[in-house]
Amino acid sequence: MKILIALSMILFTFSTAHADFNPSAILKSMTLREKVGQLFVIRPDQLDTSLTLEQIHHDRKLGVKSLSPSMRKVLRDYPAGGFILFAKNMDSPVQLMRYNDSLIKASKIYPVMAIDEEGGSIARIANSKGFMVRKFKSMKAIGESGHVKETASYIASYIKRYGFNLDFAPVADINTNPENIVIGDRAFGSDPQYVSKLAGEYLDGLHEQGVTGCLKHFPGHGDTKGDTHDNYVAVYKTWDELMKAEMIPYIDNIKKADTVMTAHITMKNVTNDGLPASLSRELITGKLRGELGYDGVIVTDAMMMGAIQKNYVSSEAAILALEAGNDIILMPYDYREAFDGILEAVKSGRISEARLDESVMRILRLKQKMQGDSMEWWKTGAVYQVYPKSFLDTKGAGTGDIKGITSKLDYLHDLGVNALWITPVYPSPMVDNGYDISDYTAIGENFGTMSDFDELVKEGKKRGIRIVMDLVFNHCSDQHEWFKLSKSSRDNPKSDWFIWRDGKPDGTAPTNWRSIFGGSAWEFCPERQQYYLHTFAKEQPDLNWENPEVRYALYDAAKFWLEKGVGGFRIDAITYIKKPAIFADGKPDAEDGTVNVHTMTANQPGILDFLREFKSEVREGNDIFTVGEANGVSADELPQWVGDNGVFDMLFEFSHVTLPLGDAEIWCRPVEWKLTDLKRAISNSQKATASNGWYPAFFENHDQPRSVNHFFAEGTDPVKAAKCLGTILLTMRGTPFIYQGEELGMTNYAWHNISEVDDIQTKGQYDLALKEGFSAEEAMKFVRYFTRDNARTPMQWTTGKNAGFTSGTSWLPVNLNHITVNAESEAGDSGSVLSWYRDLLKMRRENPALTAGTWREILADDENIFAFVRKYDGHEVMTVVNFSLKPVKLPEEISGRKVILSSESDIDPSELKPLEARIIM
Numbered sequence: 001m002k003i004l005i006a007l008s009m010i011l012f013t014f015s016t017a018h019a020d021f022n023p024s025a026i027l028k029s030m031t032l033r034e035k036v037g038q039l040f041v042i043r044p045d046q047l048d049t050s051l052t053l054e055q056i057h058h059d060r061k062l063g064v065k066s067l068s069p070s071m072r073k074v075l076r077d078y079p080a081g082g083f084i085l086f087a088k089n090m091d092s093p094v095q096l097m098r099y100n101d102s103l104i105k106a107s108k109i110y111p112v113m114a115i116d117e118e119g120g121s122i123a124r125i126a127n128s129k130g131f132m133v134r135k136f137k138s139m140k141a142i143g144e145s146g147h148v149k150e151t152a153s154y155i156a157s158y159i160k161r162y163g164f165n166l167d168f169a170p171v172a173d174i175n176t177n178p179e180n181i182v183i184g185d186r187a188f189g190s191d192p193q194y195v196s197k198l199a200g201e202y203l204d205g206l207h208e209q210g211v212t213g214c215l216k217h218f219p220g221h222g223d224t225k226g227d228t229h230d231n232y233v234a235v236y237k238t239w240d241e242l243m244k245a246e247m248i249p250y251i252d253n254i255k256k257a258d259t260v261m262t263a264h265i266t267m268k269n270v271t272n273d274g275l276p277a278s279l280s281r282e283l284i285t286g287k288l289r290g291e292l293g294y295d296g297v298i299v300t301d302a303m304m305m306g307a308i309q310k311n312y313v314s315s316e317a318a319i320l321a322l323e324a325g326n327d328i329i330l331m332p333y334d335y336r337e338a339f340d341g342i343l344e345a346v347k348s349g350r351i352s353e354a355r356l357d358e359s360v361m362r363i364l365r366l367k368q369k370m371q372g373d374s375m376e377w378w379k380t381g382a383v384y385q386v387y388p389k390s391f392l393d394t395k396g397a398g399t400g401d402i403k404g405i406t407s408k409l410d411y412l413h414d415l416g417v418n419a420l421w422i423t424p425v426y427p428s429p430m431v432d433n434g435y436d437i438s439d440y441t442a443i444g445e446n447f448g449t450m451s452d453f454d455e456l457v458k459e460g461k462k463r464g465i466r467i468v469m470d471l472v473f474n475h476c477s478d479q480h481e482w483f484k485l486s487k488s489s490r491d492n493p494k495s496d497w498f499i500w501r502d503g504k505p506d507g508t509a510p511t512n513w514r515s516i517f518g519g520s521a522w523e524f525c526p527e528r529q530q531y532y533l534h535t536f537a538k539e540q541p542d543l544n545w546e547n548p549e550v551r552y553a554l555y556d557a558a559k560f561w562l563e564k565g566v567g568g569f570r571i572d573a574i575t576y577i578k579k580p581a582i583f584a585d586g587k588p589d590a591e592d593g594t595v596n597v598h599t600m601t602a603n604q605p606g607i608l609d610f611l612r613e614f615k616s617e618v619r620e621g622n623d624i625f626t627v628g629e630a631n632g633v634s635a636d637e638l639p640q641w642v643g644d645n646g647v648f649d650m651l652f653e654f655s656h657v658t659l660p661l662g663d664a665e666i667w668c669r670p671v672e673w674k675l676t677d678l679k680r681a682i683s684n685s686q687k688a689t690a691s692n693g694w695y696p697a698f699f700e701n702h703d704q705p706r707s708v709n710h711f712f713a714e715g716t717d718p719v720k721a722a723k724c725l726g727t728i729l730l731t732m733r734g735t736p737f738i739y740q741g742e743e744l745g746m747t748n749y750a751w752h753n754i755s756e757v758d759d760i761q762t763k764g765q766y767d768l769a770l771k772e773g774f775s776a777e778e779a780m781k782f783v784r785y786f787t788r789d790n791a792r793t794p795m796q797w798t799t800g801k802n803a804g805f806t807s808g809t810s811w812l813p814v815n816l817n818h819i820t821v822n823a824e825s826e827a828g829d830s831g832s833v834l835s836w837y838r839d840l841l842k843m844r845r846e847n848p849a850l851t852a853g854t855w856r857e858i859l860a861d862d863e864n865i866f867a868f869v870r871k872y873d874g875h876e877v878m879t880v881v882n883f884s885l886k887p888v889k890l891p892e893e894i895s896g897r898k899v900i901l902s903s904e905s906d907i908d909p910s911e912l913k914p915l916e917a918r919i920i921m
Helices: 002-019 023-028 032-038 053-058 069-077 093-107 139-145 148-161 192-208 229-235 239-254 281-292 302-307 314-323 335-348 353-372 402-407 409-415 450-462 481-488 548-563 597-601 607-619 635-641 675-688 718-731 760-771 776-786 823-827 833-846
Strands: 040-042 082-087 111-116 122-124 383-386 419-422 466-472 522-525 530-533 568-572 625-629 650-652 735-739 854-858 865-872 875-882 899-902 917-920
Touching: 023 353, 032 040, 032 335, 032 353, 314 335, 314 353, 402 409, 402 450, 409 450, 409 833, 450 466, 466 548, 548 607, 607 625, 635 675, 675 854, 675 865, 718 735, 718 833, 718 865, 718 875, 718 917, 760 776, 823 833, 833 899
Parallel strands: 040 082, 082 111, 383 419, 383 735, 419 466, 466 568, 568 625, 625 650
Antiparallel strands: 111 122, 522 530, 854 865, 865 875, 875 917, 899 917
16 A cells, blocks of 8 residues: 555656646645656656566556566655666567567656666656766677667657757766866777777767757777776876877767766775876866867766766765756665755755755656657657648759758747658659659659758757658559569560550550549550559559569668658558459449549458558568558548558548549549538548547648648638638647748649649649640639649749749749748738747647547538537647637637637637637636
8 A cells, every 4th residue: 555655746746747737736736845756757767666567568558567576665755756777688679669668658656767788778757957877787798789879869869759958978877066167977998999989889879860969979998998997097197198098089089079078986095086186077078168168067977976077975975966957866785875965955045945846846747748758759740741842942953952952950949840751752753753763762853862861850850850752563664674574475584563454355555544633543554565554644553462572672762761761651542452353344423434443443351451461571670650542432541551460650531621522533623612621621531540440630641731721711811711720720639731932821723824834633624624625724624723733833942033942943833922921921920821820830739639639520510610629638729710700609509718829819708709719728
């Protein structure tokens, strides 16, 4: 019972902080002893526990039976802020993260770190205020197992996962001195060449994740050579000798960092500060600052806190750590003395209770965020989609490039996204603007080089933004080497890598299927005297997924990009990869006697078997997300596609954006729809993924017209319309996907004639409209509304020439409204669409109800108001949007509530203005 009470004291801060997220109220309800306890992290490894990987695996709840008697006593006597998982046989940082997450989910106890006794891999949370990171036990062991760079990258990514800014990455424990000098505990040993190699790898790993500080070795215990302390003193008597032996080999690495960390001799029998007299802390301080120009932080091990400048007892060192601005303190062996020391320091007034509360409040926020992050990183963030050809041109070629994307990462970081989906940048003849791929493991020259891509990934990581690639696995380009070989003859090694069929007896195409882009879905190949299937353009032959060689070649291509460090994949047109067992004519849905190939081939039985294999080969074991494009998957089928047993993490389904189209998806036959139709489509998807699965919220992408034109009548104020849709997008349950320019309120272009259009699908739909009997002008009306090129006009950066997109001739016309609708102007306008998106994304990050909360629609039958409630631990946030062009009275269940954010400055508590969006508590 006592143990349960102690555990409840720890869990108290989770449940309370996570419910209403009111640290002040929590602090008022805590005793002084409980507040002090929040500062401490307990180390089971120092308390004789024998927790092993096997125990964790078989006892996911990690109840008290997995803890040693001494650990139980600490939990009972000292309400500590959490504990460090110390487990044997952990092979990699990935394992550590998985089990750390298991602890959070299963036991709700706060595991701040995991340590591998053999390999030294660690997982920790840290920030520039001093959240501590434990040292490696043996860098040599890590170096020999090749984990140095991996571990460094992992540490940094794990930290960023919880949203902290890292100005340095300490690999030691406590910041105890406000003078900001760098002293760390032993980590690397004293073999200069060996240390230089490991330090360089470690720095590279940190910098790839965007950490500006670094770990750096200075004099150490000599772990790698077995040097004794006496030998150390004999060898390193002067600064010059130290520089020559220790520092010179890695000066280049040091220069990468803003913060230097050094190893520190902590044996007490030499000098009070653990250094030989000739290498006093003051001397090293002056040399580091004067000759290398670096400031940093003093970092020492809590077990050896007495070795800093004086022989401090644990209580004094812990007090110094708190005075220096730390928020978490690692319990030393004599944790009772340290704990009681801080308690007495607060009672005596040496440490004010306000200072204590400041740290405890930050810890409560950290715990709240960590528990909320039992959700994966991609569930709590937002994704921004870039269409590279139209994003930013740095060459003056008229088409965008990868360097252009990299140059705008700060813009995306300021917006508040944590992932960047880029449509294909592979080599391609560009028949379908990159979705006809001729090489799956290279970068197209028109977009740049592989080095440019590597730089994008690296710079993205620095800003906490992961790069998500587009996989186009249903088809490739007819210029791909695979297809060239396949079409050359019927008996070559790749003859069945594509879908080949003989024609009908009269020589016509095997079936009457119409491609998505218009015309027959079959193309005759003279070399083989056969037809091949192309769901899209004839230059995009469909791959034969029935052939395992094809599937594994595609999996290998995905793994190539995983090794490059990408954060996930969007998988294009995936519902078409499985073909029907029998190829037969379908019932015509157009005047020319053809039937949409989609109705004949999409989502065939057996497709999930292929995708489970893809999941096993590509997704599992990697900290990424996958999102499939699945036109044709209904809401009631979603549990098979996403969730615990699903094949993807998320699935784009299009019921809400295809409302104006019938099943045949013929543009010249638009269908009328009402607001309740839109709400029903979204609500069905929300309900289908409510308890199992996750929803990718979106209104725009590279295949859809601009949402302000798509969902609102002509003449609607585009700024107000954009804010309405943005409010729904960024407060729905799921991961928001923002398409480039959507955050600016970009609109459709006023296309004059079909010659202006580049999109192959648009040209096919235009021709179909003419065949259906419409005039050229009537056909252009459909083009203006539906064309995919509406989303592909250049991104509007400035008021200048070509909206700042290119110094050359733009490949598509620039919208004339870039004079007012552009990133430069909107960034400084608090009433702009861009500012609205930034505010909403900030609110989303800070309010757990908007990430972890449930979703419930209200006013489902209302044809004017779109409203829903997000609820988390009793805390509700309500989104209310007036889609109409007239004022609307608020129902009683909504009126009178507190308005947190409104798109209108003049708020009527009982009425919504036309196109007003509100967030209500």
